[in-house]
Amino acid sequence: MKVAIIPARGGSKRIHGKNIKQFAGKPIMGWVIDVARESGLFDRIVVSTDESEIADVATKYGAEVPFLRPPELSDDHAGIIEVVQHAIGWMRKEDFPVKYVCCILPTAAFLRTDILSEAFAKLIESGASYAFSVSKYPFPIQRAIRIDSTGRVEALWPENNTARSQDLEEVYHDAGQFYWGTTEAFEQGEVIFSNHSVPIRLPRYLAQDIDTAEDWKLAELTFSAMREYGDLTR
DSSP: OEEEEEEOOSOOSSSTTGGGSEETTEEHHHHHHHHHHHHTOOSEEEEEBSOHHHHHHHHHTTOBOOSBOOGGGSSTTOOHHHHHHHHHHHHHHTTOOOSEEEEEOTTOTTOOHHHHHHHHHHHHHHTOSEEEEEEEOSSOGGGOEEEOTTSOEEESSGGGTTSOGGGSOOOEEEEEEEEEEEHHHHHHTOOSSSTTEEEEEEOGGGOOOOOSHHHHHHHHHHHHHHHHTTSSOO
16 A cells, blocks of 8 residues: 655744645645645555644645644654654554555645656665655755855865866755655664665756745745646646
8 A cells, every 4th residue: 555644733933834825826735635646646645733724724635634643743853754653653553554655745836746656666666765856956065155153254165166066076955845665664764865765856946945935935936837837737
């Protein structure tokens, strides 16, 4: 069995009500649930939350909320693996066998069914523990600078100051959309950001990090433009 688990706790501090805030005409989590359902990949789509308002939105859009997440897994320090482990444990108690889990973040509005399917296929073919979305940094991080306490700048890696951008290694970051994995990997707490995983490369326009009001506005504008020009089919 394959299960999607969407971790959507309440209490977002930087963007109030982030997981169910209106985004391009519907709660942002509604877009995510729609894609999970349209993919046809999952036997169950479960939202793990500690808040009844989020649970109501989740069920409205076709997901299940068969339990409320306990307080110890609902603060800022709760990790993805621990939340998934809790959901898997609940399903085991209900005698529901789970072989593969896809943890999908509730604000992954740019999620696409074809990419979810590609990731699952790559997970199976590779024999890896996890497959998750990544995107390339738009600028070489080896040339990063910091601003010190006096307001001046300094290079993090001064040895790269004169290096040509094309000579520096391309590096990637977590795109923050999904984490496919085997049940065993999640239960054993295998590290996701390690050689246990295979990457699913996304173009930068699909990797929208939404942590601030500015991020939200930019993502919403990008999303609306992509829908208008046919880059998103929803």
